[in-house]
Amino acid sequence: MNAWAVPGYTESSELGAGASGRVVLAVHQETGVPVAVKYLSESLLARPGFVTGFRAEARLLGGLESPYVAGLYEYVESPDGAAIVMELVDGVSLRTLLTRQGPLEPEAALVVLKGSLLGLADAHRVGVVHRDYKPENVLVVPDGSSKLVDFGIAVDSGTQVGIAGTPSYMAPEQWTGAPASPAADVYAATATFFECLTGHRPYTGDNLAELALRHVDAPVPVGEVPEPVRDLVLRGLAKDPARRPGHAELFVAELEAVAGAAYGPGWEERGRSRLAALVALLLLLLPSSRAGARTTTDTARTVLARPTAPGGLRPWLPGRVGLLLSAAALLVGLLLAYGAPAAPGTAAGQAAGAAATTSTGPSGGAGPGGAASATPLTSPAPPASPSASPSAAETTAAPTGTADPTATASAPATPSAAPPSGGSATPPSSPTAASPTPSATPAPAVKDITVSAFQQTGPWTASATIGVTTDGTGPVSVTVTWYTGDAPGAPGAPDGSAQTFQRSGATRYTLSVDHTFQNAGCYWTVGVVTAPAAAGKGASQQLMTRQCEIR
Known part of the structure; x- marks a missing residue:
């Protein structure tokens, strides 16, 4: 705590x-x-x-x-x-309601769907896509109405932010990393509506790959829901987002028309009364x-x-x-x-x-079950080419007990590259104090390479701290390569060009490097090798991106 x-x-x-x-x-x-x-x-x-x-x-x-x-x-x-x-x-989550009370009657399920769709409609109206609509993020209050919570991974409509969401409710296009759209929220709301009616999710799978294929290719199990609302479910769970209502407000209009025709003018009042009665059974959870x-x-x-x-x-x-x-x-x-x-x-x-060294799991909103990737609303699309702005700091031997990987940040920095074009490089003020030409120093043995503080700093950017320890002050070359992939453990494919840094004059070097990724991938890896090669050949670290921290 x-x-x-x-x-x-x-x-x-x-x-x-x-x-x-x-x-x-x-x-x-x-x-x-x-x-x-x-x-x-x-x-x-x-x-x-x-x-x-x-x-x-x-x-x-x-x-x-x-x-x-x-x-x-x-x-x-x-x-x-x-x-x-x-x-x-002051309510209970729809997930709790379904777990404790089982499936809802159609009128009650329609009331839940309408209330949270109205919340989505207000978000869509200002250009925001929720991206994580699910029973955990719908709260039902004692009068039978509902509210939408947890905008932790919400983004502007049209933003390309990669894969994110909760798999059982993710639209087919979310699995491919397509730009965020209100139609994906409509799909998730309909999947939740299906669960309210049947007591189970529309698609299941033994693993994420199987679940993704079912969302993308499997027929909508419309035969499991009451006949009067089948067309509504078919529309909301359409594989092609163009065949779904374009935003929640349109879907609300369709819902009201279907509900009125199927259950009569009093459907909403009856549904809300039923929800209120169910919440009353769970008063101790409020x-x-x-x-x-x-x-x-x-x-x-x-x-x-x-x-x-x-x-x-x-x-x-x-x-x-x-x-x-x-x-x-x-x-x-x-x-x-x-x-x-x-x-x-x-x-x-x-x-x-400060910096952390590993990625984290799911994040919560007003209810704690949301996804971890709290992505900024103005997340940019990945640029056409990678960029890296490495900085380095080096010392001789660190004092005993120095455990902070950023402790060398205050040491004198050694430039890793020539000044950028258009920049100004100030020459020494005293031309008579010329720097002596160093004598040739034999290449040292590389004793250790470490990768720490590897973290995602934005939708498409990451940074890491590289440590290299040698047994002498001779020259050493440090090469950093970035990778993207979809499988844990394997580095995947190289992303952009490797970065190489030349160092000499010390026995310990600390480099802070960053990278902008070009390619999509749930896993990012940074790998480091040196010349001369280290005894252990090299070092690497992998993280799961926030876009793919899905449950």
């Missing part, structure tokens, strides 16, 4: 937890308003891509005003933590039934400024922060958001310089 807590709130209990963080029940101290606070996991705070995605989720919620979507109150960030404070939806509040200790009180545009955050401003602390928060926010350099000893510098 994170030690850091959002200032100005009294927390009472945990509503859920996942690999990306946790959601807690809290009360705003000044107003008494109950809220849900979603904390980003401590392990992800040092990974800029996840922090950026978390911040993007808050921005998206702040601009989405809908009675069918859990609303945002504020976003709070400091070097010690990040949190989204949002509307508390957030409002949780234990009384307890006070937590605030260890940081950094609140970023909130936008005032229409459709943004609510007018009340939780927390009171002094002017000096507000200025510090703004500076930290700017450093975190834009990657501005910071002094190594400052808190902002420590936050910006």
Whole structure:
């Protein structure tokens, strides 16, 4: 559990937890308003891509005003933590309802579908695709209405962001990495509707490949749903996105026409009453039934400024922060958001310089079952050619006990390449102090190669830290190659050209390298070899991209 807590709130209990963080029940101290606070996991705070995605989720919620979507109150960030404070939806997830109560009657299933489709329609209207509609992300409240939650991997419509989502509800085009579209949300909503009616998902498989093939090629099992809604299911689960309703609002119109014709004018009232009765059987699972509040200790009180545009955050401003602390928060926010350099000893510098070495699993939203890849809304398509901007720092022998792989970052940097075209290279100010020509030094033996801090920093970018240890100060060549593939364990195919760095004059070298990938692939690998070759030949590390962290 994170030690850091959002200032100005009294927390009472945990509503859920996942690999990306946790959601807690809290009360705003000044107003008494109950809220849900979603904390980003401590392990992800040092990974800029996840922090950026978390911040993007808050921005998206702040601009989405809908009675069918859990609303945002504020976003709070400091070097010690990040949190989204949002509307508390006092309901149970559709997944819980289906697990505890079994399949729904058609009228109740149609009410659930309509309510969450209206939330999708409001998102589609502002150009946002949810990409992870599923029973875990639909909350049903005691009056039988529902709300949509967890926009953790939502993106702008038309954005090419790779494979992401929950496999059982992913449209055929999502499996191929096609640009995000509202039609994919319609497919996922229909798959959930099918599960509400039948008690099981439309397609299953022993592995992801088999499941993908069934979503792409298998006939729609429409015979398992009641006859009056078969055409609705066929439309929503069409393999070709062009044959589905183009966005949720169109699908709502079709749903209302089908439901009215099949079940009469009172279908919605009856369906909502049935849902309310089912939720009443699960009252002890509602957030409002949780234990009384307890006070937590605030260890940081950094609140970023909130936008005032229409459709943004609510007018009340939780927390009171002094002017000096507000200025510090703004500076930290700017450093975190834009990657501005910071002094190594400052808190902002420590936050910006931290890095993790492995990828993580699924992320949660207002309910903790979402996918991990909190992708920024403005994720660019992959560029036509790879780019790499390596930097390097080297020392002689590191002091005993230095375990931090970034500890050499403050050492004098050695340029790895000539200045770029158009840049300025300042010559030595004293032409008489010419550098002596080094005498020939024999090539050393390479004792060790390490790859650490390999992380995805954006939809198509990654960085890593390379360490090379030798037994002498002679010249050594370090070659870094990047790969993409779809199978774990195997490096896959090379992605772009290898990067080669020449080093000499020390016995330990640390290189920070980054890469922009050209090719799609669920797995990225970075491999390193040296000349002279190391005793172990080389080193590599692989990660599963956020786009492919699917369940």
